[in-house]
Amino acid sequence: xxxxxxxxxxxxxxxxxxxxxxxxxxxxxxxxxxxxxxxxxxxxxxxxxxxxxxxxxxxxxxxxxxxxxxxxxxxxxxxxxxxxxxxxxxxxxxxxxxxxxxxxxxxxxxxxxxxxxxxxxxxxxxxxxxxxxxxxxxxxxxxxxxxxxxxxxxxxxxxxxxxxxxxxxxxxx
Numbered sequence: 545x546x547x548x549x550x551x552x553x554x555x556x557x558x559x560x561x562x563x564x565x566x567x568x569x570x571x572x573x574x575x576x577x578x579x580x581x582x583x584x585x586x587x588x589x590x591x592x593x594x595x596x597x598x599x600x601x602x603x604x605x606x607x608x609x610x611x612x613x614x615x616x617x618x619x620x621x622x623x624x625x626x627x628x629x630x631x632x633x634x635x636x637x638x639x640x641x642x643x644x645x646x647x648x649x650x651x652x653x654x655x656x657x658x659x660x661x662x663x664x665x666x667x668x669x670x671x672x673x674x675x676x677x678x679x680x681x682x683x684x685x686x687x688x689x690x691x692x693x694x695x696x697x698x699x700x701x702x703x704x705x706x707x708x709x710x711x712x713x714x715x716x717x
Contacts, residue, residue: 546617546649547610548656553600556592559608562615563595564588570639571701576674577637581701595620605633605660609640609649616644619653621661621669633661635671638679650679654686662715669715674700675707688713 551559564585571583579587598604603624609617622634635657640649661669673679675693684690688711697708 556596563592616641617649633666
């Protein structure tokens with residue numbers, strides 16, 4: 545059974561190698577999450593260090609899925625918002641290592657992220673995901689509402705333009 549955990553900044557820094565491995569695996573597997581191929585775990589270190597810094601400052605909630613002592617999945621909630629958006633959070637980087645897929649980790653991570661966001665007073669979450677990706681199909685099954693598609697929003701990790709679908713979900717705060 546996976547262990548879903550909310551990490552402190554100190555805890556995040558202790559699992560940086562695992563986080564880097566998960567991100568590199570997902571990018572090299574075609575996930576459009578902001579990075580281009582080829583992407584090595586070492587390439588991910590500055591990104592995850594900045595996430596740990598944001599956890600430390602209270603700007604980000606970082607959740608992980610741990611199996612047999614190894615982080616195999618992660619998701620973030622961007623908690624720091626402009627003054628007129630204290631009720632909103634941004635769901636970011638739902639990632640599950642290819643070796644751990646098919647075990648319901650995405651659902652468990654999303655449910656935990658929603659609970660933690662509600663705990664800190666968020667009542668609305670938003671996210672974007674690559675249109676046509678495997679990830680896009682997950683969100684409606686979890687109660688997220690599709691807003692629409694932005695054409696040519698980003699690049700696929702291997703190159704070529706990628707549309708993005710925007711979703712939202714109201715949660716109990």
